Amino acid sequence: MASVTFKNVNKIYPGGVKAVIDFNLEIADKEFVVLVGPSGCGKSTTLRMVAGLEEITSGELYIGDRLVNDVPPKDRDIAMVFQNYALYPHMTVYENMAFGLKLRKVPKAEIDRKVREAAKILGIEELLNRKPKALSGGQRQRVALGRAIVREPKVFLMDEPLSNLDAKLRVQMRTELSKLHKRLETTFIYVTHDQTEAMTMGDRIVVMKDGVIQQVDTPRRIYDHPANLFVAGFIGSPQMNFLKGYLSSEGDKLYINLAQTKLPIPDGVKNKIDPSYIGKEVIMGIRPEDIHDEPAFVDYFPEYCFDANVDVVELMGSETYLYLNFYNNTLTARVDPRSNARPGDKIRIGFDMNKLHLFDPVTTKRIIE
């Protein structure tokens, strides 16, 4: 078990492509950290630098107290689980799991104990004598995990390990990986482009874009307090709605002006906004679940409500998505499935202004505490 520390780490490929830029992060011992971001954001490169599979162009990388910039992969005491979990077809599950230990000249009895223990944790004891050909996708992935577990590494590195599984199995394995982390009490660094995996598994999430960390925080904080427009749009499905507007004040009241609608900002929220933005353009963000069409909300908060046209209604079962037209802006609302809204309707909806997000249109940074 160990912490992992990045100090001003950069990765620049020959030809000048900057894959990771000034990466600073401290991952605590036993923490489960998820690196998330779109394809090409540098998350896999970061993981591969920890594994020693990519050289660090500049900066320092520590595993525990040890500087590992020049330490070869085999001596880093890490185990990597790849996206394509290749197993040796000529070996049984047992042999595939034991191989790394055999290579390290671990005594046979100890190899046997570790392999059986890992197989028990992963529920694959009855598969130990099978060859990979006779395994399903999920079973193969478990064996790949088992190969990493038997090494008892200080840090587990996982590069999109679930992306080759079907949707149902992915959900199941997600829970199993979380349980595994609790059971093994080891540091996990997990890379994914799937925000659901990030939100459900990580103690902390690192959101990356174009090689740069956008935000590092707990899933809850990232969802409730996204640091910038990118994070706000990236985390959450359906994604946050964005509307251009400007802030104005009348007396001690603060308003956001959107198209031809002016909505008051509650006092509790007003106090968290940088006053220098009054009179300036801002981008307002509102999550789909914070748009309401229930009569109770409309009656209770008439000042937060306005009319919008319903373009599309998507019934998802436990919830309904309304795609609304609001002065040529499309808004997505996540409403109760009992909503009566139909395509073509003009309905009264309201924003929960206590859940408002505001961003600077130039810097894209959050301007509300």
Place this chain on the structure above:
Amino acid sequence: MQKTIIEILSEIKKQLKTPFAILDKKERYVLIGELKEKQSRCTVNLCGSKYVLAADLAPEQLSDFSLLLKELINRKFSEKLIAFLEGKGNAIEDLPNPCGLILVKSSDSFKLENFLESLFEEMLFVKADDAFIFIIPVGDLDELKETSFALYQSLSEEISSRILICIGGLAKEPTELPVAYMNAVKALQFASPFKVGVLNYTEMALEKLLASLPQESRHEFNIEIGRRIRGLDKEALKTIRTVLDCNLNLAEAARKLYIHRNTLMYRLDKISSQTGLDIRKFKDAVKMEIFLTLNELR
């Protein structure tokens, strides 16, 4: 392969003054030597197979002698095998049958013996120029591919950071190995210097075709398409690569890029208006794929 090893051993025996004998795993003599009754013995790995070496030497001397013997045999065997694979030498008939051939290239120098002994009971590997030739007993091409991927992951984790494996193909008979070797060499030649991972020559039909085109034609095509996409930014090029890699499946590409499908459509419209190439159309996608592949070729 025992036949070839014995041939080499017999040649070496004539050159060495120290008498020795070689026994197989079951302790049967495969090369007889005039030894005293109290001889020292040790196991020795010769060209990927385990044997027992017996000699009239003290144990510590035997260890040095086994290293010398191993080095001599492996060197001789490498020369013979490479000559055979390059079509310059005699056929080595007693190779594993069927088997697959791959080339393994690393940016770092490394020693493979211990690693491979833990991995395969019977396999051959020799060093040729800047890559290792592996001959692995496998039943079919799928098994060879999976072994190559597993080997890539193990080598990356245990040995070296930048590994490229080129699959030459399967040889049902040893006589087919030179063709597999040439295929692997060509795959290695196609790869850019920074390429890592696994390349399978049998799946590189486009690369093969493009590489066979006259330089002039390639240049002309490059100029024509390059002129059109010159103005595209990094984001647009990434979008194109992702859409092509997702087989023009826009929903999947949008998911991978983590953008809304409408955003992807907008980007593709913009690319189309800037370049005149709409990669949602098959013919334009082909042009773009050829352009990108041409530029990825060494």
